[in-house]
Amino acid sequence: MTDLARRVVRAWRTELRLLCFHWTFPVLHLLWAALLLYTFRAWVGATAEAALSGELGNLTIGAVSLVSLIVGAVSASRSARTRFDDLEQTYPTGAEVLVARWLATVTALLTTLIVPLALALRVGPVDSFTRTVPRYLLAATITYAFAGAIGWCAVVWLGNRRWIYPVLAAGWVAVSPISRIMTGGRGISSLLDFTRMNDAEYQELWGRFLAGDLPALFNRFYAGLALGVLALAVLLTQQRRTRRLPVLAGTLVLAGLAFALTGGMRYHSLLTEWGAEAVAMDFSGRERAEVATDREVIDAWAIDADLRDLARPRFDARLVLRNAGSEPISDATLTLYHDLVVVDSSLPVTRDGDQLTLALPEPLAPGATTEVRLTYEGAFAVYVRYQQGKPQLTYFAGPGGVRLLPAVGWYPLAGVRGLGDLNRFESQAHAPAVFRLTVHVPAGYGVTSNLPPVGDGVFAADRATWAYLIAAPRLRTAQVGRVTVAAPDSLLPRARAYAARFDATLDRLTPFFPTVQIDGLTFALLDGMPGYVPETPAADQQILIVFDADQIDILDLSLEMDAQYFGSRVLNSLWTAAIGAPVDPDAERWFAPWTLDLFLWAYAREEGDPDKIAATIDAYGRSLPGGDNGSKLPARALLDIYRQRGNAGIQAVIDRLLSNPASLDGVTSDEAIAAWYREVAGVR
Amino acid sequence: MEIVIEELSKHYGSVRALDGVSLRVPGGMFGLLGPNGAGKTTLMRILVTLLAPTSGRVTIGGIDVMRDPAKVRARLGYIPQEFGFYRSLNAYEMLDYIGTMKRIPPRERKRQVEAVLEEVNLTADAKRRVGTYSGGMKQRLGIAQALLGDPDLLVVDEPTAGLDPEERIRFRNLLVRISGRRTVLLSTHIVADVEASCTGLAVLRQGRLAFAGTPEELVERARGRVWLVEVEPGEWDEVASRVQVVSSRTVGGRVQLRVVADENPLGRGVPVEPGLEDGYLAVSGSAQREEWLVHV
Ligand SMILES: Nc1ncnc2c1ncn2[C@@H]1O[C@H](COP(=O)(O)OP(=O)(O)OP(=O)(O)O)[C@@H](O)[C@H]1O
Ligand SMILES: [Mg+2]
Numbered sequence: 009m010t011d012l013a014r015r016v017v018r019a020w021r022t023e024l025r026l027l028c029f030h031w032t033f034p035v036l037h038l039l040w041a042a043l044l045l046y047t048f049r050a051w052v053g054a055t056a057e058a059a060l061s062g063e064l065g066n067l068t069i070g071a072v073s074l075v076s077l078i079v080g081a082v083s084a085s086r087s088a089r090t091r092f093d094d095l096e097q098t099y100p101t102g103a104e105v106l107v108a109r110w111l112a113t114v115t116a117l118l119t120t121l122i123v124p125l126a127l128a129l130r131v132g133p134v135d136s137f138t139r140t141v142p143r144y145l146l147a148a149t150i151t152y153a154f155a156g157a158i159g160w161c162a163v164v165w166l167g168n169r170r171w172i173y174p175v176l177a178a179g180w181v182a183v184s185p186i187s188r189i190m191t192g193g194r195g196i197s198s199l200l201d202f203t204r205m206n207d208a209e210y211q212e213l214w215g216r217f218l219a220g221d222l223p224a225l226f227n228r229f230y231a232g233l234a235l236g237v238l239a240l241a242v243l244l245t246q247q248r249r250t251r252r253l254p255v256l257a258g259t260l261v262l263a264g265l266a267f268a269l270t271g272g273m274r275y276h277s278l279l280t281e282w283g284a285e286a287v288a289m290d291f292s293g294r295e296r297a298e299v300a301t302d303r304e305v306i307d308a309w310a311i312d313a314d315l316r317d318l319a320r321p322r323f324d325a326r327l328v329l330r331n332a333g334s335e336p337i338s339d340a341t342l343t344l345y346h347d348l349v350v351v352d353s354s355l356p357v358t359r360d361g362d363q364l365t366l367a368l369p370e371p372l373a374p375g376a377t378t379e380v381r382l383t384y385e386g387a388f389a390v391y392v393r394y395q396q397g398k399p400q401l402t403y404f405a406g407p408g409g410v411r412l413l414p415a416v417g418w419y420p421l422a423g424v425r426g427l428g429d430l431n432r433f434e435s436q437a438h439a440p441a442v443f444r445l446t447v448h449v450p451a452g453y454g455v456t457s458n459l460p461p462v463g464d465g466v467f468a469a470d471r472a473t474w475a476y477l478i479a480a481p482r483l484r485t486a487q488v489g490r491v492t493v494a495a496p497d498s499l500l501p502r503a504r505a506y507a508a509r510f511d512a513t514l515d516r517l518t519p520f521f522p523t524v525q526i527d528g529l530t531f532a533l534l535d536g537m538p539g540y541v542p543e544t545p546a547a548d549q550q551i552l553i554v555f556d557a558d559q560i561d562i563l564d565l566s567l568e569m570d571a572q573y574f575g576s577r578v579l580n581s582l583w584t585a586a587i588g589a590p591v592d593p594d595a596e597r598w599f600a601p602w603t604l605d606l607f608l609w610a611y612a613r614e615e616g617d618p619d620k621i622a623a624t625i626d627a628y629g630r631s632l633p634g635g636d637n638g639s640k641l642p643a644r645a646l647l648d649i650y651r652q653r654g655n656a657g658i659q660a661v662i663d664r665l666l667s668n669p670a671s672l673d674g675v676t677s678d679e680a681i682a683a684w685y686r687e688v689a690g691v692r
Numbered sequence: 693m694e695i696v697i698e699e700l701s702k703h704y705g706s707v708r709a710l711d712g713v714s715l716r717v718p719g720g721m722f723g724l725l726g727p728n729g730a731g732k733t734t735l736m737r738i739l740v741t742l743l744a745p746t747s748g749r750v751t752i753g754g755i756d757v758m759r760d761p762a763k764v765r766a767r768l769g770y771i772p773q774e775f776g777f778y779r780s781l782n783a784y785e786m787l788d789y790i791g792t793m794k795r796i797p798p799r800e801r802k803r804q805v806e807a808v809l810e811e812v813n814l815t816a817d818a819k820r821r822v823g824t825y826s827g828g829m830k831q832r833l834g835i836a837q838a839l840l841g842d843p844d845l846l847v848v849d850e851p852t853a854g855l856d857p858e859e860r861i862r863f864r865n866l867l868v869r870i871s872g873r874r875t876v877l878l879s880t881h882i883v884a885d886v887e888a889s890c891t892g893l894a895v896l897r898q899g900r901l902a903f904a905g906t907p908e909e910l911v912e913r914a915r916g917r918v919w920l921v922e923v924e925p926g927e928w929d930e931v932a933s934r935v936q937v938v939s940s941r942t943v944g945g946r947v948q949l950r951v952v953a954d955e956n957p958l959g960r961g962v963p964v965e966p967g968l969e970d971g972y973l974a975v976s977g978s979a980q981r982e983e984w985l986v987h988v
Binding site for chain 2: 011014015018019022026029030086090091092094095096097098099100101102105249250251
């Protein structure tokens with residue numbers, strides 16, 4: 009070890025010891041552990057990565073950043089407080105002592121991460137944990153280093169003053185919550201919040217991909233500032249001690265600031281760029297987009313999506329186009345997202361924004377069809393502003409993956425459609441059509457769609473009203489019985505367990521709907537908000553259940569107690585299919601009395617054991633607000649029917665509902681519904 | 693190591709803590725005497741690189757203190773007037789830490805730490821937390837840290853203030869022993885300390901140099917001006933306001949005063965052989981003497 013290294017290590021070790029062996033250190037750790045264990049006793053996150061990227065991570069980095077400011081100042085003023093400063097300033101040392109002590113404060117603070125890391129590890133899984141730990145540690149280190157350097161610099165500059173501590177704390181309060189309240193966390197203010205409490209750009213499936221370079225630039229900004237501020241503290245001490253301008257420290261101040269500034273400017277310009285492009289997402293209004301489709305209709309799509317080179321995604325589409333009007337047409341209008349460039353087609357194409365006009369070689373008679381081939385390609389990114397937050401990458405095709413939903417018009421749609429209006433994604437559904445989607449992805453990428461999988465990377469349906477396509481490095485799929493699971497890699501094992509329950513339920517319930525042809529169920533754990541259309545049947549033979557991956561734990565509760573959730577997903581699909589519900593999302597829906605759903609859920613869950621069904625129905629009644637008893641009566645009536653007539657009794661009730669729904673009109677009270685059940689099943 | 697001070701001034705606003713001091717300290721043990729506020733600490737803080745002077749120049753062993761403070765620090769041991777240590781470390785750890793900062797190689801460091809602990813008589817208490825030390829023990833630890841690294845120059849600002857007589861003498865002897873090979877600059881109020889140990893000394897008064905030379909020369913300054921005079925208790929105030937009273941004692945209802953004055957006080961003083969303290973008072977208290985002359 010060189011002389012210099014020895015002094016660094018010694019100063020670091022001594023400062024660390026002085027910090028950690030002080031009585032406040034274990035006390036603070038105990039309080040900290042208690043606070044964290046209490047705050048996160050129920051919910052930490054779906055995975056270790058979600059936990060450390062979400063509230064747990066933000067709170068630990070944010071709260072400890074305040075401590076870093078204070079501890080930095082405490083360390084910096086230690087020699088002055090103990091009157092050791094006059095002695096040590098006559099020792100032949102340089103900046104290494106300051107730097108080593110500052111390092112010791114950062115080291116000491118990093119021990120506060122032990123509890124959050126343990127909490128995250130408990131959530132698991134291990135690969136999610138190991139994947140996120142480096143990023144989390146880096147973020148925490150940079151934040152603590154920056155805050156510690158501020159504390160140091162303040163004391164070096166202003167001297168050992170008591171008022172520095174409240175001023176530092178006030179600055180912390182001002183920077184984080186106030187900046188958020190004043191600006192709604194918008195724009196550049198998100199950069200100024202060094203506590204990172206505002207930071208939540210994480211999704212289970214995409215990690216931080218959707219936030220683009222922002223997190224890295226944020227880190228860069230504060231790493232640069234930490235260096236600059238620390239170098240400034242060194243400069244001030246050196247200038248005092250050597251009585252000349254410390255050139256190296258001065259250079260480092262400038263280098264740190266330049267590094268931070270360029271990072272900050274890039275951050276700002278990225279936000280501005282995205283902000284300019286961003287589509288405002290407003291969930292309040294849901295009127296239908298204007299659709300002019302009275303002339304042309306597409307009867308069949310065959311799309312070959314070649315994503316192997318994600319820098320240049322390429323789509324080869326074959327469409328069967330039909331003239332649905334009453335006049336012959338000589339051209340056809342299609343809608344395709346404007347960033348997707350048509351590079352080849354079987355017919356001459358002219359383009360105006362999202363609109364394609366195909367010149368037909370000869371007029372197409374009413375009712376006649378023609379096949380059209382279009383090849384289009386392009387990487388693109390659509391940013392959406394949710395409420396007041398930062399614009400977020402929402403629909404995209406490019407390096408990192410694809411997230412393509414009907415709202416963005418990633419495959420040619422018939423007629424003129426308002427793609428700019430992403431609020432109205434539900435209206436992007438089209439008339440049922442044959443759809444075949446073949447996808448090629450880079451190695452390691454998973455791919456999923458709402459369409460039933462029929463082969464490796466091939467999805468197909470006969471009556472598809474919309475189609476999404478998602479390909480991501482973290483996406484994994486698995487087949488569990490008739491259930492296709494698509495989930496982020498870290499959640500796949502859990503998703504499979506749920507899928508098994510869906511599969512068993514499907515097996516038990518589909519026999520009650522003999523007219524329904526359900527081949528399977530797609531259970532997709534994706535991420536919230538981009539506009540999935542869970543209420544629209546994916547295809548007539550496949551049930552689609554999309555669930556927000558970040559909230560997988562809610563599934564536990566749902567599956568345990570909430571018959572409504574389960575009923576509304578599997579049973580609604582069954583009822584809808586049985587009735588042949590209209591595609592039109594605004595049309596009136598028909599639902600069975602919910603006590604029937606409750607009974608069917610209990611039946612499926614308890615594998616037909618009448619005593620257990622009774623207990624489940626009772627437990628469910630008790631779980632309702634006010635310990636509802638009303639539900640018992642009709643559900644108990646169904647149980648009686650089941651006990652006396654078995655499945656046939658229940659089948660009779662379902663058959664009657666399907667064949668003559670009107671017979672239930674006016675039957676609303678629990679007593680009346682129970683009596684109706686009994687009458688239909690011929691049971692007293 | 694020779695210290696050369698040229699026209700050194702340090703101003704705090706309108707306060708002239710040092711005002712054009714020029715002094716040569718040839719080496720050996722050198723005393724710095726002066727009343728409170730005379731500028732002793734200020735001068736020493738400039739020498740040990742803690743303070744930048746307003747003007748003037750100081751070289752230590754040929755090294756310019758302002759230009760090359762790092763070089764000075766490498767050869768320096770300093771005991772400030774007031775100081776402290778990290779209270780939760782023990783003396784051994786504290787010294788070991790300081791030894792590292794003073795760039796003493798590891799093996800040598802352990803030996804030196806043990807040696808200085810022995811020198812200041814702290815070996816038995818070396819494993820106790822410094823926070824539990826008495827004032828005198830802390831003072832001794834201060835001495836120990838200054839000795840670490842075998843400095844060529846030892847600057848000592850009133851080190852004996854908190855020591856008991858035994859430790860004081862011990863320390864004085866230690867300084868004398870050390871000063872054989874190097875320069876020791878000792879500031880103090882206690883003339884006896886200087887008398888017993890210094891080969892050269894300077895007296896500061898209100899930021900100016902009032903005397904520089906050997907102890908013998910300082911004694912000479914008082915020759916012929918030291919008197920023993922017996923006064924009535926009622927005359928005391930009058931005499932004390934006019935001349936420097938070195939000491940006093942009561943002899944059979946009358947008070948016998950030892951005074952420094954240019955002329956025979958009250959005309960009935962008996963001239964006596966001067967001492968160092970008389971010399972010190974003669975140079976540091978000259979203002980009062982002039983005043984007295986004017987009045988008579
Ligand atoms: N930081 C300061 N600001 C203003 N005035 C100061 C400062 N330090 C010292 N002084 C003034 O400078 C003068 C010399 O002070 P200094 O401490 O050098 O005296 P000293 O000889 O060491 O006294 P003592 O024997 O009491 O220790 C005093 O008048 C003091 O008030
Ligand atoms: Mg002093």
